[in-house]
Amino acid sequence: MTTAPRTNEVLHETANDFRALGDAVKHDLNDLRQEARVRIDTYTQKVKEDANQNLGQLREYTVQNPMRALGYAALGGMFFGLFLRR
Template sequence: MTPTPRTEAVLHDTANDFRALGAAVKQDLNNLREEARTRIDGCTHKVVQDANQNLDRLRNFAQENPLRALAYAALGGVFVGLYMRR
């Protein structure tokens, strides 16, 4: 049994529809990937910038208050030591 010309045309149109759908999905995925990459890069830049600012503040505090910074570091060491013993 051979397909009729109408059946062949419908199958051909369906195959073309699936190709177009596949291309559209591929484009949408590429767009989503680029958007995610842009957002992640922006978040990464902000985190690095905030970390550098906090590090600068910590350095300034340690330079302006060396004994107090040393006391905080020692206290932090005690807490970490107690935590690690458990």
């Protein structure tokens, strides 16, 4: 009857090991989630900045070349309309 207490002790240790492993996995997943959030926020900010810069360049071009910009817009609208027709 000396094996039952040892078996209970091993089972208890194993359960504690699994609990600790689960806590470690939870911690690692939280770290990964936080890192992903930071990376996504950084990338989103860069995309916003690039889009604003491109929009500013487009506005500047349009102000400097209004007739050419109007022609490009009309041509683009025509191709877009043809594309939607199909």
